[in-house]
Amino acid sequence: MSERQKLSPSDWWATSIIEMKPGMIRYRGYAIEDLIGRVGFAEMVYLLTRGELPSKPAAKLLEAALVAAVDHGPQAPSIAIARMAMTCGVGINNAMASATNVLGDVHGGAGEQCVELFNAVAARLPEGARDAAAITKAVTDEIEALAARGIRHVPGFGHRFHHLDPRAPRILSLVDEAAAAGAVSGLFAAIGRTVEDVIAQRRGGKRVPMNIDGATGVVFAELGFPPPLCRGLFVLSRSVGCLAHAWEESQSDYRNKGPIPRDQIWTYTGPGPRKVPE
Numbered sequence: 001m002s003e004r005q006k007l008s009p010s011d012w013w014a015t016s017i018i019e020m021k022p023g024m025i026r027y028r029g030y031a032i033e034d035l036i037g038r039v040g041f042a043e044m045v046y047l048l049t050r051g052e053l054p055s056k057p058a059a060k061l062l063e064a065a066l067v068a069a070v071d072h073g074p075q076a077p078s079i080a081i082a083r084m085a086m087t088c089g090v091g092i093n094n095a096m097a098s099a100t101n102v103l104g105d106v107h108g109g110a111g112e113q114c115v116e117l118f119n120a121v122a123a124r125l126p127e128g129a130r131d132a133a134a135i136t137k138a139v140t141d142e143i144e145a146l147a148a149r150g151i152r153h154v155p156g157f158g159h160r161f162h163h164l165d166p167r168a169p170r171i172l173s174l175v176d177e178a179a180a181a182g183a184v185s186g187l188f189a190a191i192g193r194t195v196e197d198v199i200a201q202r203r204g205g206k207r208v209p210m211n212i213d214g215a216t217g218v219v220f221a222e223l224g225f226p227p228p229l230c231r232g233l234f235v236l237s238r239s240v241g242c243l244a245h246a247w248e249e250s251q252s253d254y255r256n257k258g259p260i261p262r263d264q265i266w267t268y269t270g271p272g273p274r275k276v277p278e
């Protein structure tokens, strides 16, 4: 019998996150009644995912990142899907799940790869080196390594809609403030900015600005979140927009709403009319 098979029923789901008995709920050792009313939602996210309550500046940065990504309008596939799903007669949770399911490598989920990239750059820096030249070299080497693997679009940069994503500079300014106060290192903000510069150098000066995944990636990397959790954090944030849009759409009288108005039809590219073979 394997060690796992020998586990008692109570150890089967052993967890360090929550302790519960009749009349008692503790998260990471803190009684829920002490947390309620004292701890914000972002702090609770940090506590559950990281094991400790964040410092105030860390909580402020996480909160800012979670606020920044809530919604990008029905032009964003996730939001459009939330709205379409809602007109199909499903419950609001189904609409939210359908929407968040499309937050992948290209839409909304790039934060995971972006933080991997930032971490890989940091790992390339010689021990203790934080100067601009060392960061530029490490970024250039990492972008070349991505290109050698066939990755042309650097995760966390570029946007179909915004030439300058207004969320990114604001988030970076908050990271700068936290770094000036000594709350975070500021290294990942420097790496993020350098990635943008290096992409521009490689494109003959044409800039591809940092997007929301890049900017929130800077925050998550500064706070030390492991990359897969970063995608989950984006999903938490975008869920708010998905919820609001699903609810708004449910208040309309549309039923079974498609991705384009029904009087517009797609371009057919297949064979012309033909007879079914005998």
Ligand SMILES: CC(C)(COP(=O)(O)OP(=O)(O)OC[C@H]1O[C@@H](n2cnc3c(N)ncnc32)[C@H](O)[C@@H]1OP(=O)(O)O)[C@@H](O)C(=O)NCCC(=O)NCCS
Pocket: 105, 106, 107, 108, 109, 110, 152, 153, 154, 155, 156, 157, 158, 159, 160, 161, 199, 208, 211, 212, 213, 214
């Ligand atoms: C978001 C994204 C899909 C937008 O794509 P797009 O508007 O179709 O951009 P295009 O692919 O047309 O790119 C336009 C030019 O910018 C370049 N470019 C765009 N994003 C780039 C990136 N992330 N890294 C390097 N170059 C990029 C393209 O190579 C292209 O160059 P060219 O004009 O020399 O051919 C794309 O930027 C991307 O895949 N980014 C990485 C994934 C990501 O961060 N997604 C989250 C989006 S919020």
